[in-house]
Amino acid sequence: xxxxxxxxxxxxxxxxxxxxxxxxxxxxxxxxxxxxxxxxxxxxxxxxxxxxxxxxxxxxxxxxxxxxxxxxxxxxxxxxxxxxxxxxxxxxxxxxxxxxxxxxxxxxxxxxxxxxxxxxxxxxxxxxxxxxxxxxxxxxxxxxxxxxxxxxxxxxxxxxxxxxxxxxxxxxxxxxxxxxxxxxxxxxxxxxxxxxxxxxxxxxxxxxxxxxxxxxxxxxxxxxxxxxxxxxxxxxxxxxxxxxxxxxxxxx
Amino acid sequence: xxxxxxxxxxxxxxxxxxxxxxxxxxxxxxxxxxxxxxxxxxxxxxxxxxxxxxxxxxxxxxxxxxxxxxxxxxxxxxxxxxxxxxxxxxxxxxxxxxxxxxxxxxxxxxxxxxxxxxxxxxxxxxxxxxxxxxxxxxxxxxxxxxxxxxxxxxxxxxxxxxxxxxxxxxxxxxxxxxxxxxxxxxxxxxxxxxxxxxxxxxxxxxxxxxxxxxxxxxxxxxxxxxxxxxxxxxxxxxxxxxxxxxxxxxxxxxxxxxxxxxxxxxxxxxxxx
Numbered sequence: 439x440x441x442x443x444x445x446x447x448x449x450x451x452x453x454x455x456x457x458x459x460x461x462x463x464x465x466x467x468x469x470x471x472x473x474x475x476x477x478x479x480x481x482x483x484x485x486x487x488x489x490x491x492x493x494x495x496x497x498x499x500x501x502x503x504x505x506x507x508x509x510x511x512x513x514x515x516x517x518x519x520x521x522x523x524x525x526x527x528x529x530x531x532x533x534x535x536x537x538x539x540x541x542x543x544x545x546x547x548x549x550x551x552x553x554x555x556x557x558x559x560x561x562x563x564x565x566x567x568x569x570x571x572x573x574x575x576x577x578x579x580x581x582x583x584x585x586x587x588x589x590x591x592x593x594x595x596x597x598x599x600x601x602x603x604x605x606x607x608x609x610x611x612x613x614x615x616x617x618x619x620x621x622x623x624x625x626x627x628x629x630x631x632x633x634x635x636x637x638x639x640x641x642x643x644x645x646x647x648x649x650x651x652x653x654x655x656x657x658x659x660x661x662x663x664x665x666x667x668x669x670x671x672x673x674x675x676x677x678x679x680x681x682x683x684x685x686x687x688x689x690x
Numbered sequence: 691x692x693x694x695x696x697x698x699x700x701x702x703x704x705x706x707x708x709x710x711x712x713x714x715x716x717x718x719x720x721x722x723x724x725x726x727x728x729x730x731x732x733x734x735x736x737x738x739x740x741x742x743x744x745x746x747x748x749x750x751x752x753x754x755x756x757x758x759x760x761x762x763x764x765x766x767x768x769x770x771x772x773x774x775x776x777x778x779x780x781x782x783x784x785x786x787x788x789x790x791x792x793x794x795x796x797x798x799x800x801x802x803x804x805x806x807x808x809x810x811x812x813x814x815x816x817x818x819x820x821x822x823x824x825x826x827x828x829x830x831x832x833x834x835x836x837x838x839x840x841x842x843x844x845x846x847x848x849x850x851x852x853x854x855x856x857x858x859x860x861x862x863x864x865x866x867x868x869x870x871x872x873x874x875x876x877x878x879x880x881x882x883x884x885x886x887x888x889x890x891x892x893x894x895x896x897x898x899x900x901x902x903x904x905x906x907x908x909x910x911x912x913x914x915x916x917x918x919x920x921x922x923x924x925x926x927x928x929x930x931x932x933x934x935x936x937x938x939x940x941x942x943x944x945x946x947x948x949x950x951x952x953x954x955x956x957x958x959x960x961x962x963x
Contacts, residue, residue, distance in 0.1 A: 454956065
């Protein structure tokens, strides 16, 4: 029976030594939804995404993708997922085309040359498709990383700071592409970000994390109303500085 | 977009092929990497080759044992460069911060290991074939003249090099690039123990016991028996193969355990020290 939820996280815990990086979080993401994981440094966003990807084994609790337990049953679903992060690179000396070719073969993409041609067109890579990836600007590298993340037309796309260190124009362009991809493919997107404007624009749901816990979880309009704020940045600051409860009370 | 969706049942060989292609692209893009593959084995060959020429002219014993040093040098390089070829291909993923991309792809650990094994043979061929030709041209030593025995020597040496490479890669995977030095140095621990340039009988008896636990020891003894006494020691090759099978199985098990541990401590996302 197909699972309704794309991702189900239940009482997930990750402990490193004496640090509880993720401390008993529970949430479920519907298929085709786009959700933002918001939180400061050390909130547990990247660790949560890594556990969903099967890169990190949870200390306790579970992370399931289309019903498959991660990381134990990861090979049932990895071909339907992908990931992009500025903290993970691709081989620098390989050209963009060579990198896409290798990853396309790893994911056994049908019609790979056509897929690469389409991504090259859509992500505007034509000019530097045969240039070594390491010699590109950070904006170009981000587009290449996005092309790699989309090579297998994933049903679930996880993004860690997808527009970090990009100029506003390129960042806006990347967001537009993600929105179009979600609409066309009906894919589920989960993105961790520090960029409140990005989360506000892209996400229909926001999960705010702090010190490994979920502090709040709702749609951006509901969050703004609940905290009596104009934008998510103010909500984020309320939560980050421990004023969340007071702000909520004041708004009510 | 669905016409381009990925397949769940992609043959393992296709994924192994993709990884080999990745390393071939890398070699093709860097002439310095290719040159390095030939440079050190060639230097080794010339140093030991000329030394052998000198002592052959001054010793009746070595006059009868022509080629034993050069043979040992070439065999040692198969062992050392085989492991290095495996480990460096793995390290390329760490250096380029690409490991997480591979670990979230459908590539399985055993397929990754298989690709690294293929690459170790390719890198070895690029480096060693020119050097074996130098050995013929400059010192009249034809490694290929060893015939079927060469195949047995090669098989045993490459199996040992893979076992060491697998464990070293697992340790780097688990502990980060701080453990990288192991890739360059660990094989030298085996050099005195495996009796590359002298017979096992030279060692103290307690060390001989350890030496006979190591598969390359059988190969170097077998090579000396062939070059000096023209005797093929199939028994030594069979024993080495049995030991190699055990060590290889242990190495894969250790790698999988280290990978499991890396997932537990979260080191797959980090590539620093």
